[in-house]
Amino acid sequence: MTALPVVFNNPFYYEPHPVCQLAMGQLAAWLRGEDSPFSAVPAVAAFREEAGRGKMFGVLVVRREADGAAGYLAGYSGQLCGRSDWTDFVPAVFDYLQPDGHFKRHEAEIVGVNREIDLLEAERRVADDEAERLDEGDPRPMFEKAKGEGETDEEHVRRRQFENAELHRWKVRHKARTAQWQARWQEKEVRLLSLKRLRRQKSDDLQRWLFSHFSMMNARGERKDLLEIFGAIPPSGSGECCEPKLLQYAYTHGLHPLGMAMMWWGDSPKREVRHHGHYYPACNKRCKPILGWMLQGLDVAPNP
Structure with a gap:
């Protein structure tokens, strides 16, 4: 029988404990479609297909406080197939994806604002092209300032007076055309700026609402939401990695955490170094403050 961990491994610097590797091996076999003690229910095709495109999975070895029985929990980062409630995996710390819930309704409002902004910006690009062509058919007159060959001083003065008058008349026409163009767009410019301010406000309000509902527990039973933990609006996706989901479930279900491990499954992402079947530490950007x-x-073992 594999011995249980004595000290909880530091999630930012660790070699997976043998019992964590055993648990992860069972999960990996299930993900491959093999029979596995992880679950008697095979993974559905859509789940395996999306996981194969790249997903972080985690296991948390636990001891039940009521009777000391040991086992493990499994989790995945974010959502799979738009869900965070797949059987045999820990759920989200806070499920904000209900179709008629607060988040989705307000997210739809922001999407609507974005659409209007996109339309106005597309119109503005067309208008900018029009502005560059305002003087087509009436280009700025260009004159030679120097006295022409054989031109007397008097003729040169009269010519320059006429040319200056022509340039002045053109500037008046140009100013009128520009003013007319600006008048057409002034109202839309005001609307565009107003929409951008509205979008920022709605996004900030929704982010604050969302992160205030991630009430994270520690091993002492104390709680803080993500706004309190970060002291500001956290990075997008905070609280949705494997590690906080696993720990939260353990704390809220009378389970004592003993050790954890995270493994990348599937294709490598373009912007990060992740390889199929390799173990990885918790991320610094989102997980370090939360954990x-x-x-x-x-x-917890120290981080050397």
Whole structure:
């Protein structure tokens, strides 16, 4: 029988404990479509297909506080097939994806604002092209300032007076055309700026609402939301990685965490170094502040 971890591994610097590797091996076999103790229910095709395009999976070895029985939990980062509630995996810390819920309704409002902004900006690009062609058919007159060959001083003065008058008349016409163009767009420019301010406000409000509902627990049973943990609006996707989802489920279900491991499954992403079947530490951008809170109260191995 494989011994259980004595100290919880540091999720930012670790070699997977043998019992974590055993748990992950069972999960990997299930993901490959093999019979596995992980679950008697095979993974559906859509789940396996999307996971194969690249997804981080995690396992958390736990001991049940009621009777000391050991086992493990499994989780995945974010959503799979638009869901965070697949059987045999821990759910999201906060499920904000209900079709008629607060997040989706307000997200739809922001999408509507974005559409109007896109339309106005497309119209503005057309208008900018028009502005560059305002003087077509009436280009700015160009004159030779120097006295022409055989031109007397008096003739040169009269010519320059006429040319200056012509240029002045052209400038008046140009100014009138420009003013007319600006008048047509002034109202739309005001609307565009107003929509952009509205979009920012709605996005900030929705982000604050969302992260205030991620109430993260630590091993002492204390809670903080993500706004409190980060001291500002957190990066997008915070609270949705494997590690916080696994720990949150354990804390809220009478399970004591013993060790965890995270493994990349499927295709490598373009912007990160991730290889199929390799173990990886928790991310610094989102997980470090969150786990710094959630691991309080556990005996955690130091980060060398």
